[in-house]
Amino acid sequence: MICQCESCHLKTLFYSSIRLDEIEGYCSSRREIGVKAGEDLIKQGEEIRDFIYLKEGLVKLYRKSDNGQIQIIRFGKPFDFVSLLSVFSDDKYNYSVSAIEDSVACVFDLSEIKQLILTNGAFAMHLIEIQNRASDLIIMNTLDLLQKRLYGRVASVLLYFAIEIYKSDEFELPISRKEIAQYIGMSIENVIRVISAFRKDKIIQVYGKNLAILDRERLERMRDLS
Amino acid sequence: MICQCESCHLKTLFYSSIRLDEIEGYCSSRREIGVKAGEDLIKQGEEIRDFIYLKEGLVKLYRKSDNGQIQIIRFGKPFDFVSLLSVFSDDKYNYSVSAIEDSVACVFDLSEIKQLILTNGAFAMHLIEIQNRASDLIIMNTLDLLQKRLYGRVASVLLYFAIEIYKSDEFELPISRKEIAQYIGMSIENVIRVISAFRKDKIIQVYGKNLAILDRERLERMRDLS
DNA sequence: CGCGGCTTTGATGTTCATCAAGTAAAGTGG
């Protein structure tokens, strides 16, 4: 069997709504793409032909805004980055996706997925739920950032990686200060200053790329009290 | 016939994918709710039982964030406010909707819509497209705001109402300065100051609630150059 | 080695929130 779906998260998500004898067909049309850290998986402006699902790794969604600045929309890990944003509403990507860590993506023909929506109600329902959840997350996250200030925004990012990505208070920060700045919409220098302040206040510990949250409560307070 | 679907936008959107002999059934289960300016259509925290579509009027989507502040997520006019945001991904609303102008909403049982998704592929596809488009708009809009500053943000709002809502450079501003502030994430005083500055610079003209954009180009430049 | 990108800190000025005080407008109860 070409497609080892047992090891693929996609199975749990979608294949539960597809009859076993149908799976084979979709599996064979599926292909995997490996991208190394730094490489692009999706380029802004490209035509949307595929339906892409992140199987392994860590990516960032970002866009070039009108004035040429780069803005990071969201970080995506397996499960919460399924092709979303404009896949069914536009014909061109209005954002890029690139790998932060080496990643593997599952790629389907978009037309096949659309066919599946048309013919398989359970699949359509499932997909709607997933898309809905993903959009909600982005929206609420961005809204949160919008009403926080520098300190709260930086605290948010650090806690995001600790809680959502690494599920640990000690981890290797996968992104640069510059990327944090591009995500929270503040200047690089001020991001650095806040991280330094957190370090001096013994809220976090930094050695190289490694980061340890020493005082989770205080960091959460900084995040919540803007 | 109870349901005068000819006059309802929903028809063009959804009913194109439903067979004529099926329409009758859904029409009869549909009900209309009128809300006067200032009244709530949806309350944050309520259970999601309905699928709601704005037929006439103007509404605002807003939420109370963790620290108790009110934040306006988006303004919605007929067509671009279909129940979205968490309708299929959560069981409770995490935002409120209230009428800015007197409005009329079409209400369906959510369970019926879900049933329709399961059994009618074309409908599901159509709904996915609409939801996708709506989410994209909110996301891109919020991201735009996030990287603009005071002047650019205020210019954005004014141009939004001129272009998207009223399709004219002269209109009656339907929202208060406070609501602008809650939408763009800045203080009321500064919103007022910017509007005054625009007025003094002859970019806009203000008499009471009425607003006229005198110099569209300059206002657009303010919006685009942050 | 030298170059470019990332990081860091300090100094400076701009942008912004906040406080204060006052005016106008709109609802409320007698």
Next chain:
DNA sequence: CCACTTTACTTGATGAACATCAAAGCCGCG
């Protein structure tokens, strides 16, 4: 209807939050 209260709006003054400029150290890489 008028006095009363509340809400929206407005302006100025002040300090806090933030961007920007500048300079220097630190890598990794050709």
